[in-house]
Amino acid sequence: MPLALLALAVGTFGIGTTEFVMMGLLPDVADDLAISIPSAGHLISAYALGVVIGAPLLAAATARMPRRTVLIALMALFVAGNTFSALAPDHTCLLAARFLSGLPHGAFFGVATVVATTLVAPERKARSISLMFLGLTMANVAGVPVATLMGQHFGWRATFLAVSAIGLMAIASLALLIPRDHTAAPQQGLRSELAALRSLPVWLALGTTVAGFGALFAAYSYITPMLTDSAGYADTSVTMLLALFGVGATVGNLLGGRLADRSLRKTLFGSLASLTAILALFPLLMRTEAGAAVAVTLLGAAAFATGSPLQLMVIDKASAAPSLASSANQAAFNLANASGAWIGGLALAAGFGTTSPAIAGALLSMFGIGVASVARAVDRKHRVVPRREQVRAGELDVS
Secondary structure, three states: OOHHHHHHHHHHHHHHHHHHHHHHHHHHHHHHHOOOHHHHHHHHHHHHHHHHHHHHHHHHHOOOOOHHHHHHHHHHHHHHHHHHHHHOOOHHHHHHHHHHHHHHHHHHHHHHHHHHHHOOOHHHHHHHHHHHHHHHHHHHHHHHHHHHHHHHHHOHHHHHHHHHHHHHHHHHHHHHHOOHHHOOOOOOOHHHHHHHOOOHHHHHHHHHHHHHHHHHHHHHOOHHHHHHHHOOOOHHHHHHHHHHHHHHHHHHHHHHHHHHHHOHHHHHHHHHHHHHHHHHOHHHHOOOHHHHHHHHHHHHHHHHHOHHHHHHHHHHHOOOOHHHHHHHHHHHHHHHHHHHHHHHHHHHHOOOOOOHHHHHHHHHHHHHHHHHHHHHHHHHHHHHHHHHHHHHHHHHHHO
């Protein structure tokens, strides 16, 4: 494994930690700033909004810059956002700081994905992406639980200062380990980058991301009530079970990258089908504590097995604008977060039961399979047309 991938993983570890840790710190932040829990919840939305807005804009704005420079600059913005979060005097300032923290998220993942694929042989591209994403999955296993405990014992501001320190470590790692010759400035300009996003296959790939990860968040957003009300776990056990989700996500991420290098499409369809089956079985598995532990672990594995093939598919379909398209895929991921949680909430509010968000997720995953099937059909059509044109050209040359 190139050491440069380790530098990218340190960056994604910091980003993953700051994205998800706010969910565990909401009560502490609400108490300290004298606001309600729902008001504190807006801090999660502010971060997600920063990701959605910042991903395409920053990727487009830095299209002609050397990618190594872009990665360091984005991580510096990340450090600034988390430092401002730690120093925010009130709710409004913290909202602005969380928005600022989210701005570099998508662009960093997008550019880092492209850089990761240039560091290895072509047949190992998906595996390199999975190793880069290893930082994100490890954030769920270790980063978020440790950061949450730190916030509970030393105050939530200490957590954001610690995340800022991780960001500084990432900057040092990027500066030392990312080779300059692999990250030269792309030749195409902003116009070429934007033109590449007009491709139907790119939008179908992004749609698959929204549907596939929307299925995950439809269930995962309401995993706590499933574990406590349906499976019978105590509130104090939820953190341990969420760590199991992170373990499953780590295994699924690495396995998905390895399999996608062999067959991208088969891996994508297989992981989406597995995700559908697991979510459909949630009402049954959540009846016992053991079944619930298995369900949470398998959910993480199936969902994150789709990450590398989806990211690689977006890059392949937008070869003229890989950084922008890959960043847009991160915006799609956060759109999946918001839309999936909303759809799962609708099922819960309709009175269909505690595990009904998982069924809603299974339906979303099936929809994702449908979008991926359309994408495959479009690819086949595009391959057939050039062959026919080549035959006609050959006939004309012969005559």
